[in-house]
Amino acid sequence: MDILKILTRGTKPNPKNQPVKDSAAAATATKLPSAGAVPHPQLFNDPVSSSSRGKKRKRKNKGGGDKDGEEDGQNNEDEGDLSDVDFFAPPKPKTETTVQQQHTAEEDGEQEKKKNKKRKVKMLDEDECKQILRSHRLKFTLLSASTPSVLELEAQADGEGKKEEKKSKKKSKKDSEESKEKEKEKDTNKKGKLAQLWPQPLTAFGQLKYDYGINQTLADNITRQGFKVPTEVQMGALPLLLQPGTVLGNKEMEKGVDFLAVAPTGSGKTITFLIPAIERVLKAREEVKEGQEIKNELRAIVVAPTRELANQIVNEGRKLATGAGVRVVLMKRGLRLQAEGGEEKTEAEEEDSDFEDDEKPEEEQEEDEEEEEKEDNDEEDGDDKKKDQKERPLARVDILVTTPKILLNFLSDDGKLTNSKKTLPTVRSLILDEADVLLDPIFRKQTMAIWKSCVHPDVALTCWSATMASNIEALVTKHLSKRAKHFNISRPLIRLVVGLKDTAVPNVTHKLIYTATEQGKLLALRQLLHPASSSDSGPPLRPPFIVFTQTIDRAKALHKELQYDIPLEAGGSARIAVLHSSLSDQIRSKIMAKFRSGEVWVLITTDVLARGMDFAGVNGVVNYDVPTSAAGYVHRAGRTGRAGREGGVAVTFYTKEDIPFVKSVANVIAASEKQAGKLASGEESVKKWLLDALPKVAKEDKRKLKVRGVEARRAGGKEAGITTQSSWERRRENNKRQAIEASKRRKRLAQQAEKQGGGGGKKKEDGEEWGGLDD
Numbered sequence: 001m002d003i004l005k006i007l008t009r010g011t012k013p014n015p016k017n018q019p020v021k022d023s024a025a026a027a028t029a030t031k032l033p034s035a036g037a038v039p040h041p042q043l044f045n046d047p048v049s050s051s052s053r054g055k056k057r058k059r060k061n062k063g064g065g066d067k068d069g070e071e072d073g074q075n076n077e078d079e080g081d082l083s084d085v086d087f088f089a090p091p092k093p094k095t096e097t098t099v100q101q102q103h104t105a106e107e108d109g110e111q112e113k114k115k116n117k118k119r120k121v122k123m124l125d126e127d128e129c130k131q132i133l134r135s136h137r138l139k140f141t142l143l144s145a146s147t148p149s150v151l152e153l154e155a156q157a158d159g160e161g162k163k164e165e166k167k168s169k170k171k172s173k174k175d176s177e178e179s180k181e182k183e184k185e186k187d188t189n190k191k192g193k194l195a196q197l198w199p200q201p202l203t204a205f206g207q208l209k210y211d212y213g214i215n216q217t218l219a220d221n222i223t224r225q226g227f228k229v230p231t232e233v234q235m236g237a238l239p240l241l242l243q244p245g246t247v248l249g250n251k252e253m254e255k256g257v258d259f260l261a262v263a264p265t266g267s268g269k270t271i272t273f274l275i276p277a278i279e280r281v282l283k284a285r286e287e288v289k290e291g292q293e294i295k296n297e298l299r300a301i302v303v304a305p306t307r308e309l310a311n312q313i314v315n316e317g318r319k320l321a322t323g324a325g326v327r328v329v330l331m332k333r334g335l336r337l338q339a340e341g342g343e344e345k346t347e348a349e350e351e352d353s354d355f356e357d358d359e360k361p362e363e364e365q366e367e368d369e370e371e372e373e374k375e376d377n378d379e380e381d382g383d384d385k386k387k388d389q390k391e392r393p394l395a396r397v398d399i400l401v402t403t404p405k406i407l408l409n410f411l412s413d414d415g416k417l418t419n420s421k422k423t424l425p426t427v428r429s430l431i432l433d434e435a436d437v438l439l440d441p442i443f444r445k446q447t448m449a450i451w452k453s454c455v456h457p458d459v460a461l462t463c464w465s466a467t468m469a470s471n472i473e474a475l476v477t478k479h480l481s482k483r484a485k486h487f488n489i490s491r492p493l494i495r496l497v498v499g500l501k502d503t504a505v506p507n508v509t510h511k512l513i514y515t516a517t518e519q520g521k522l523l524a525l526r527q528l529l530h531p532a533s534s535s536d537s538g539p540p541l542r543p544p545f546i547v548f549t550q551t552i553d554r555a556k557a558l559h560k561e562l563q564y565d566i567p568l569e570a571g572g573s574a575r576i577a578v579l580h581s582s583l584s585d586q587i588r589s590k591i592m593a594k595f596r597s598g599e600v601w602v603l604i605t606t607d608v609l610a611r612g613m614d615f616a617g618v619n620g621v622v623n624y625d626v627p628t629s630a631a632g633y634v635h636r637a638g639r640t641g642r643a644g645r646e647g648g649v650a651v652t653f654y655t656k657e658d659i660p661f662v663k664s665v666a667n668v669i670a671a672s673e674k675q676a677g678k679l680a681s682g683e684e685s686v687k688k689w690l691l692d693a694l695p696k697v698a699k700e701d702k703r704k705l706k707v708r709g710v711e712a713r714r715a716g717g718k719e720a721g722i723t724t725q726s727s728w729e730r731r732r733e734n735n736k737r738q739a740i741e742a743s744k745r746r747k748r749l750a751q752q753a754e755k756q757g758g759g760g761g762k763k764k765e766d767g768e769e770w771g772g773l774d775d
């Protein structure tokens, strides 16, 4: 069987399943993510049978999304037309509730506080709770617990199963020796199984104020943003993070939980971690005694892997905190935070030194140093700034948003990982956004150093991502238990998974296109860009869209190649831009602003924008180069179809060189399409024959690919460049460039010889960004 022949058959859907072209185009036009209407943000809403709930829900679309706004719970019976409903209006009276019903805007602070105390969460009965969680595909698991009461909770959670177990044990006593053996075996399996929890879900944003008693200003700011229906991750995580004890029915949990959330891209994880963080700052202020000054105190740190994402989180945070007096600040060089130490290691650090035992291999350390060097060059006058840092006033910060490196620079004076000296004693909450990449070897040491600097025993860790490999979960569990031992505390670690773990959002259409060669990719991209491109292979790609390449060099080269493809009448080369990490912060911000405003239609970039970036109206994503892991695919594809928007397209090109690696991506697409129900209707883009034909990726190859990408595309590789020039033209240009460079070099050497000096710095091997992630 010739695999190349098979692959050239492409992944064209069966024409029988293809709608008529005109109607397809019309449907696409109305369904594009950029078409703008307020989206229904929920992705899953399966019908779950229950006798206790009377009328059953119907799933209205294949992706599982219930598009008419029908809501769970009794408060939301008539959410069909959501446009003019006040979601912060008090819920309908309930006989068993003690919730305060009357709220006026003039209520003064004291009265408000008293009312808060009287508030109780309206508890749904167990069946109803389970039904809602199942229907929205929310699965809570207790990953670790060390106190007896938490274990009690575990027993409760596993209650039904255990009762049955007891019954069967009694029965088994009567049974033969053989069945006793079987029972024993069952018992061991049960112990090994993690307990599933069923906390109370949030069925409407209004509950945040009226049931969970969050601050009025914060609640108003949520309404102002126009959020009406909570997404799945918001339904599950907000109650648990705001009142863990109440929603889990265990008083001891009120002190808080450590939390790991794995939820689809674009499902609103950002506000899910920001709302509790802001609320906790405001709650802490309520404790301030009368007459005492209210000070900003660094309570929470949000760590994100890129500057763009950190900036975006700050913006979201500020929108939520407007008027509440909570300062959400982006970490910058020169910012002075409330910290302790700075000279010698504290006792806690000495003892805790094995808390950070995941040493990096030497070559990764070197990469770190190169990164450091680069960042040091980026910042102007670093040393001078450090000198006067001590004289600077303390920054007024409640919630700090940072990338790992920049905070570490502050904590360790010299910015070296080995010299992390300062601690942040006031911090109570550490939030890792895109936690799997922050805990991947590429950032692990830096992230761990930050975690270590949060020395308060009550620091709660929350980790967020659309993908989470089991080794990352294991790492978090291990370090949390070390911390628990060290500080003599106990807090359970709970994991929430929304939908099928590590799959792309169900509302995006995937296309895996075999282009055979690099030249083929350019042709295919041009075809997609063409306004009259054929819709034979699915909906055409309409701007704005993002194109991902493997390296900075390739992003630049592709930009150079395509910049004149957009006709002048449509804005010409100004419509296409390139963004990567070797550009200055200022230029990066400018490009981002232009893309957000719609001035730039096609943004060529690397994985620097693959995670977390929220561009509401992005119609599509093109993986010009195959992502280096399955997780990489999930995140890149997730830049479209945000907040439940329909019509997003994710196109992936692959060549002969990619065949050994593309199976992981094909598997993710297949799993996502299965989750979206496309398999049953024959609408899947990755057919079974293709999955069978693609070779399995060996573990070692996967690892290499994650770290280095496709070798041939790295600098110097034979497929590294992107161009439509013939090889003769390229050779001629190359000779010319080399001659110019040689002449410049000779000149420089001559000048250096004159000055009798010289020097050099470490050169970055290749224009790479942080790359792979676990799958």
Ligand SMILES: Nc1ncnc2c1ncn2[C@@H]1O[C@H](COP(=O)(O)OP(=O)(O)OP(=O)(O)O)[C@@H](O)[C@H]1O
Binding pocket: 039, 041, 226, 227, 228, 229, 230, 231, 234, 263, 264, 265, 266, 267, 268, 269, 270, 271, 465, 466, 611, 612, 613, 614, 616, 638, 642, 643
């Ligand atoms: N309940 C909601 N209703 C409608 N839109 C929402 C809701 N919650 C959040 N959003 C919007 O959804 C978009 C995506 O949110 P966000 O960036 O937090 O997603 P995410 O889950 O962090 O995605 P990623 O995994 O890519 O980082 C944002 O524009 C946000 O304003």
